Amino acid sequence: MAGGTKRDYDGNARAKSTQELPRGRFHAMFENFRDELDEHYDRRERIIKASRDVTAQSKKIIFTLQRVKQPNKDFPKGIQQDIDTRLGEISKLLSGITADVQSINRYRYGFSLRCLEELVEALSFAHYLRHQTLITLEETQAAVPADIMLTPHDYMYGLFDLFGELMRFATVTTAQTGELVGDYERNISSDIQELGCAFEMLPQVPTKDFRSKMEVMRQSINKVEKLGYGLVVRGSERPKGWVPDMKDDDPRPASPV
Amino acid sequence: MSAPPHSLLDPSIFASLESKLEEETQVRDTLSQIVQRLERAVATAQGLLSRVHSTPRSRYPALVAQVEAAVKEEALIISELEKVASQHPYYKYNHKWSRSIQNAIGTTIYCAWLGGFPAESSSSSPESTSKAPEIGRLLTLEEVGAIFSVPTNLKDRDAFHLTIEEYLLSLVDLTQDLSRLATNAVTLGDFQLPLTISAFVKDLFAGFQLLNLKNDIIRKRADSVKYEVKRVEDVVYDLSLRGLIQRPSAGDTEMESA
Structure with missing residues (x-):
């Protein structure tokens, strides 16, 4: 667009009109396209911005939740407050783009709205810590603080990320308490295994994304299993506060979001 | 269970x-x-x-x-x-x-x-059989x-x-093929068609320039339109250099009076 004015040999601005008056032929049509495309680009921009912030807030909720010491209890006051404030923030951010992602536009900007996966991760983790059960799609939808439809895809990929959080939580609490936490004759190790089995039974989706999530999931399960093994084999010798080697702890490849 | x-x-x-x-x-x-x-x-x-x-x-x-x-x-x-x-x-x-x-x-x-x-409803000349399609x-x-x-x-x-995107991308494809057609029309002795193509492709190019494109597929493809414009211009240049066509935009060119 920026190109300067074309000039003729004598330096006078070349009358573009001789060549460009006929351009009027498609001018109106392209102007209409421009308006439509601008609207689309602006909308996408808004969604990406909000999504980035919602992702950040969700991650912070997850960090906060990792500080919970005992599952199946009401969260300590400070933690609950922190979560509530951040959910309020998320609610504000999402309500700003609710109109942008209705009807046909919900899937159109699905990729830009990846924050919902992160939010599902946070909500499902909170739910597990509080109830030691897996949150359902309906419960997750109800917990989303905005009038935005959660797709099964958001839900499923959010749950994939739950494995990493469960693994971290298991690692820390095991180090602190010397046992795998859990009630109802279950513990976090058997829970993560059960959840893993459920995913293994699903029909495989032939995408790279799905395959890599499955792989990361298996690694997380494996790490928790090793914790259990460690407890049995060297449980008695383990000095209090000993933390397993965490060097390859982060299961997620540096994600762009 | x-x-x-x-x-x-x-x-x-x-x-x-x-x-x-x-x-x-x-x-x-x-x-x-x-x-x-x-x-x-x-x-x-x-x-x-x-x-x-x-x-x-x-x-x-x-x-x-x-x-x-x-x-x-x-x-x-x-x-x-x-x-x-x-x-x-x-x-x-x-x-x-x-x-x-x-x-x-x-x-x-x-x-x-x-x-x-x-x-x-070809509003122009309803009688004329559409023998010479536009x-x-x-x-x-x-x-x-x-x-x-x-x-x-x-x-x-x-x-x-x-979608608009599909349509715009198909226009880019069209300019590509038309620039090829300009050359081949000359080979078949049709020296007028390149002029029609040239005007058309330039109009499209001007249209694409009106868009505020982001860094996406449309931009990538639309960027190629200017090369097609150039290719067609080269054909028109070759033709006019050799006097094989009358310059369309009269006025400054010294038209042969015959």
Whole structure:
């Protein structure tokens, strides 16, 4: 667009009109396209911005939740407050783009709205810590603080990320308490295994994304299993506060979001 | 299997995920089959259109009639696609067909450019038999939609339609083929066609310049239009240098008075 004015040999601005008056032929049509495309680009921009912030807030909720010491209890006051404030923030951010992602536009900007996966991760983790059960799609939808439809895809990929959080939580609490936490004759190790089995039974989706999530999931399960093994084999010798080697702890490849 | 009193997960969660995934696979398969047929139909139309490069202008009408028939074949398959696709969120599956649809749009506008799909009520000279079809007409997105009997640029409801993006990309394809046609027309002794093409491609280029494109596929493809403009200009230059054409925009050029 920026190109300067074309000039003729004598330096006078070349009358573009001789060549460009006929351009009027498609001018109106392209102007209409421009308006439509601008609207689309602006909308996408808004969604990406909000999504980035919602992702950040969700991650912070997850960090906060990792500080919970005992599952199946009401969260300590400070933690609950922190979560509530951040959910309020998320609610504000999402309500700003609710109109942008209705009807046909919900899937159109699905990729830009990846924050919902992160939010599902946070909500499902909170739910597990509080109830030691897996949150359902309906419960997750109800917990989303905005009038935005959660797709099964958001839900499923959010749950994939739950494995990493469960693994971290298991690692820390095991180090602190010397046992795998859990009630109802279950513990976090058997829970993560059960959840893993459920995913293994699903029909495989032939995408790279799905395959890599499955792989990361298996690694997380494996790490928790090793914790259990460690407890049995060297449980008695383990000095209090000993933390397993965490060097390859982060299961997620540096994600762009 | 009796669920323990307090179990980790409600089995219906994964049963429902499973059925959704299976449904998606089915939808994809169905769409793939339709799109495959559409691709074949498009290939037929494109094959016919490629003959234009060795066809003198006087024989365009015969060729165009064949292409029109091929486009109608495309339209049949597209209406099938519309029926299936409209049952699902448009943008969930549109990647399956958008390339083929873009090509189908391309064959249609090319056909019309060569004189096909004459405007319904040719307001000008109603008597004159349409013996000399107009060359260089650009179908609008809406006109293409009408030929395929599908909506265009839908915003208020979630159903199958042709998008602006598909249309714009097909215009880029068109400029590419027209610049080739400019050369081949000269070879066949048609020195006027390059002028028509030149004016048309320049108009399109001017149109593309009006868009505020982001760094996406449209921008990448639209960037190539200027090279096509240049290629056609080179042809026109060669012709005018050798006095093989009258300069269209009279005035400053020293027209031979004879």
